[in-house]
Amino acid sequence: MRAYSNPSSNRRRKISLILTSAAVGALVLAGCATTPLTAIGATETVTGPTLASTQAAARGPFVSAANPLAVEAGMKVLARGGSAVDAAVAIQAVLGLVEPQSSGLGGGAFMMVYDAESEAITVYDGRETAPAAATPELFYENGRPLPFVDAVLSGRSTGAPGVVPMLALAQKQHGALAWSELFGDAEALAQDGFVVSPRLAGMINGSAPQAKTRWATEYFTKPDGARYQAGETLRNPAYAETVRRIAREGAAAMQQGPLAEAIVAAVNEGPRPGALTTADIAGYRPVVREAVCGPYKIYTICVPPPPSSGASILELLAMAEQTPDIDKGPNSPEAWAAFGQLQRLMYADRDRYFGDPAFVSVPVAGLLDPTYVAERAALAPALRGAAPYGVPAGAPRVGADATREPAGTSHLVVVDAQGNAVSMTTTVESLFGSGRMAGGFFLNNQLTDFSLVPTASDGTPAANAVAAGKRPRSSMSPALVLDREGRLVGLLGSPGGSSILAYNAKALIGALGWGLPLQEAFDLPNLVAKGDGFGADTEGFPLAVREGMAARGVELRPNTTETSGLHGGLWRNGRWDGGADSRREGVARTH
Template sequence: MRSNSDSRLPNLVRRALARALGGALLVSALLLPLPTAAQSTAAPQVEELQAEAPARAMVSAANPHATRAGVAMLEAGGSAVDAAIAAQLVLGLVEPQSSGIGGGAFLLHHDPDTGETRAYDGRETAPLAATADQFLTADGTPLGFWDAVPGGLSVGVPGVLKMLELTHTEHGRLAWARLFEPAIALAETGFLVSPRLHALIERDRLLPKSPAAASYFYTPGGDPRPVGTILRNPAYAETLRRIAAEGTDAFYEGEIAADIVRAVRGASVNPGRMTQADLAAYRAVRRAPLCGDYRDWQVCGMPPPTSGGVAVLQMLGILEQHDLGTAEPSDPRTLHLLAEAGKLAFADRNAFLADPDFVEVPVDNLLDPDYLAARGSLIDLQRALPEAAPGLELRNGTWMQVEPPSTSHLSVVDAEGRAVSMTSSIENAFGSRLMVRGFLLNNQLTDFAFVPEVDGRPVANRVEPGKRPRSSMSPTLVFDDGGGLRLVVGSPGGSRIIGYVVRALTGVLDHGLGVQEAIDLPHAVNRNGPTDLESGTAAAAAKTALEALGHVVRETEMTSGLHGILVLDDGSLEGGADPRREGIALPANVQP
C-alpha cells in the first residue's frame, strides 16, 4: 500500500472537532456538550495532544450522537460490534429517515486474532403471503414506484435486530442491555432537529399522510418541526428498554410484533400481508464474504442478496487493467474509466444478482479474472461504450428497479484491531411512512422487481415468499498483502452506492489519498446508462470532455454518506466522514 503520512491525523482531528463543536444545531448536551469560547479556539492544543497519542480505536458514523455513542462503548471496554450496535440504535432515533430497527442491514466483521472475516445478512424478507404480481395493477402494468412505497404492502420483515443480536453473541463484550443506554437516554432527554432532518421532513409529501409519523415529525399546525427543536421519543425509549431487557424476542414476538402487523395489515393505503408468524420465523444469516485481489490488496465485501460486493469487485477487476494513478482523480480519463467499469458491472448486476437462496447467482463466473479481463478489454479510452449487455448467457429476464438514495453507513475499529463495516437501511427516506412504537417501518419490498417476467423469462429479483430483495449496500474491508486490515468503508446512496464505494477505494488505493480526501472526491457514476457527475464539482467540469467521448452526461446532486477508517503504516487510525451529510469520525480514548 502506498504510504500515508501520520501527519494526516491531526488534520482529521481538526476537521472532526470543527464538525462536532461548530455544528451546535446537530448535537445536544447529552452526548456532545457545546464548547466554551476558550475550548472552541483550542484546536492546536488538541492537535498536538493527538499527535503524541495516535488514535488506536475509532468510530465514523452519520450523526455526531451515533459516533459518540459508539465511542462510549469502546471506552467502556466494548468491542467493535458493541460500538456498532450502540451507534445503530442512536441512528434509528436521530436519523430516522435512513435506518432503524424497522429495517435491515449488512455487516462485515474482521477479527485479527483469528484472521477471519465474517459477513452477516440482516436483510428483510418478503412475507410468506407475498406474490410475484403484488406490485402489478389490475391490467398487469407495474405500479409507479411512489404509488407502491407508502403503506403496508412495501414492508419487509425487519432484520437488523436479529442480525445485531447474532453478531453480539459471537463478538460482543459488553452486556446487551448496556448497548441500549445511549439511545434510550437520548430518546427520553431529546435531541435537536438538525437542518438535514428538517429539510427532509419539509419536502416529504407522503409523511404527513401517516398519522403516527405526522404527530411526531410535524407541529399540531402541520408544519415540519423547526431546526433546533428538541425532539423526544419516549415510545422509542420504551421499545428499546423492552428489547434491552428481553432480547430480540420482545420485538419479533408478543405486543411489539402484534403492533407491527396491525400497522402493516391495517394501513389505509396499500395494506400489507405480513403476519406475526413471519416475524417469529425471521433469521439473520451468516454468509461467507466475497473477497478478491485488487493490485496489492485484498478487498472483501458482502455476497448476495446484495449486489454490492459482486459489483464492486467486478469494477475493480475491470479497472485493474489500467493504471489509474497516472492521472488525477477527477481527470476526464479517470472518470471515463470509472463510468465504463460501472456500465459493464451494472449490466451483469441487473441480469443476475438476487437472493441466492431462490436464484442461481453465477458469482464465481462473474468474478473470474479471465472473465473480468475480457469485460475490461471492451473499454476504449477514446470512445464510450453504448449501453452494455450482460457478459454471460442470460437465463433470466432483466428489469431495473428504482433504488432511492437513502440508507446509512458506519465504520468501527476497536483497540484490538477488530473491525465492523455496516450499512443499514429502511430503503426510501422514512421508509413506508408507517410508524410503530417510535420507529419507522421499511419499504424494502420495493427493491424487488415489480415485473415478474420479461420475454417469458422470470426476473431474478422478482417477489417470492420469504425472499430477500436485491440491494446495492456495499460494506467493504481492505487488507494488505500481509493480511493486515488497512481500510473500512461503505456508503448509503441507493444503487449509486457501488460507484461511491469504488470511487473511495480507488482514491486511497490508486491515488494514495487519505480516507477523508478520498471521501471528499467528487462523484462520477454510471449504472449502464447516462454518466452522472456531481454538480458543482471538479467532476462536473469534465462534462464537455466526457461528452466528446460519447458519454450522455447528467449533472446532479449526489448525496453519498461515505464513512471510513484507514489504518496507517504505524497502526494508528485516520477517519473520514462524508461532508455531504452530518456525520463525524472520532477516536476513542483506549489503550491497545
C-alpha cells in the same frame, strides 16, 4: 481451477481460494479467515502509499458514522471495554432515532465483522424477507405494476425486519458487554429529547410523501401545528420504551409480543394493506455468510456475497486493473471517463444476475474470472450508450430487471481496542421507509427493492423477482480492506441506493489507487454511470476535466440519485486516517 484450504489449525474459519488464473490475478476468497496472504496476481506497484504498518496492527478506538450523537454513543461503549459489535449496536439504536430517514429498528442491514486474533471475517445478513403470502405480482393492481410511490406507501412494501435479530446474533458471538448495557444513550435521547439536525429537518419539511403519512405527521408536528425545525428538541417516548424492551428481552422483543403485533397492525392498514404476519416476523432469521474477496493493487477487498451486490465492486476494481487510464489520477479526464464506462459494464451485469442465492444462482466466480473481466474491460473504450450484460461462466437464464432503489440508507464503521472491526450498511430503504410507524420507529419499504415486473416478455423470471421468504437484492456493500498478510488496514461503505457501488468504488480507487487521504477520496465528485447516462456532481469537476470527458463521449448531467454518505478509515503510519462524507452530518473520531 484450484482450491486451497488453510492448513493453520488456529483459524476460526476455513479459507478457500478460487484461483482462475494467477497470471491475471483475480481472486475470490470464501470465508476470508486468512493465513499470511498475498492477493495473488495483484499489481506489485501501487500508486498510493502502502497502508500497513509493520510496527503495529490496527487498533481502536475508532468510529465513523452519520450523526455525532451516534458516534458519541459508540465511543462510550468502547471506553467501557465494549467490542466493535457492542458499539455498533449502540450506534444503530441512536441512528434509528436521530436519523430515521435513513435507517432504524424496523429495517435491515449487512454487517462485516473482522476478528483481530484469528483474522477471520464473518458476514451477517440482516436483509428483510418477503412474507409467506408474497407472490411475484406483489406490486400489481388490475394486471399492471403499481406506480412506484404507491408501492412504497403501501403495506405491501414492508418485509420482516432484520437489523435487530442480526445485531443480536452478532453481539452474542462477538460482544464483550451485556446486551442490556448497549441502549442507554438511545433511551435517554428518546426520552429527554434530541436536537433535530439540519438534514433531518430538511427531510421532515421536504417533499417525500413518507414524511406526510398520518404516522409521520403525528410524530413530526408540534403542539402548535408547525413541523419541527433544525435546532428544536424532538422527543420520542415510544422509542424509549421500545429500546428498553429490546434491552431487556433481546431480539425477541421485536419478533413477538406487542411490538410484532404493532408492526403487523401498521402494515395491515390501508391503503393497499400488506400480508406480513406475526408468524413472518417471528420466523425471521439472520444469515451468517462467507465474504467474497478480491485483489486491488496490493490489497484485498472483502464484501458481502449476494443478495448484497458487493461482488460487483470487485468486478469493477478488477476491470480497473485492466484499464491503464484509471491510474492517471483524479485530475485526468481519461481516468474519469474510463471509470464511468466501467461502471456501465458493472451495472449491466449486476442488474441482470444478482438476487437472493437461495432462489437464484448468482455467477459470482464467473463475473470475477480474469478472462471474463478482461473481455468486459476491453469493451469500455468503444461504449456508446447503455452497456450490454455479459454472459459469464455459470450464468443462469434470467429475465430483464425492473428494480428501483431510492434514497434512505446509512453506513458506520467501528474498531475496538483489540483491533476487532465492524463495517455495516443499514437501511429502511426509502426516506422514512414506508412512512408507517410502530413503537416509535419507521417501518421499511424494503420489498420495493424487488423487481416490480417479475418476468420478461417471454416469461423468463428476473433474478430479483418477488417470492415468498425471499430477500431482495441489495446494493449495500460494506467493505473491509486487508493487507498482504491478511491484516485489517481499512474499512468503509456508503448509502446511495444503487449508486452505493459507484460511491464505494470511487473511494477505494481514490484512496488505494490514487493515494489520496481518505477524506479527500470521499469528497471527490461523484460519478454514477448506469444505463445510457452519466449522473455526476457536475460542478465538482474542473471545467477542463468535464470538457475532456465530453470529448470521450462522457457527457455529465446532474446526479439525480441519493448522494453519497461515505464513512470509513484507513490505517496509515500507525494511526487511523478517518473520513466522514462532507455531504452528510457524520464525524470520524479516535478519542
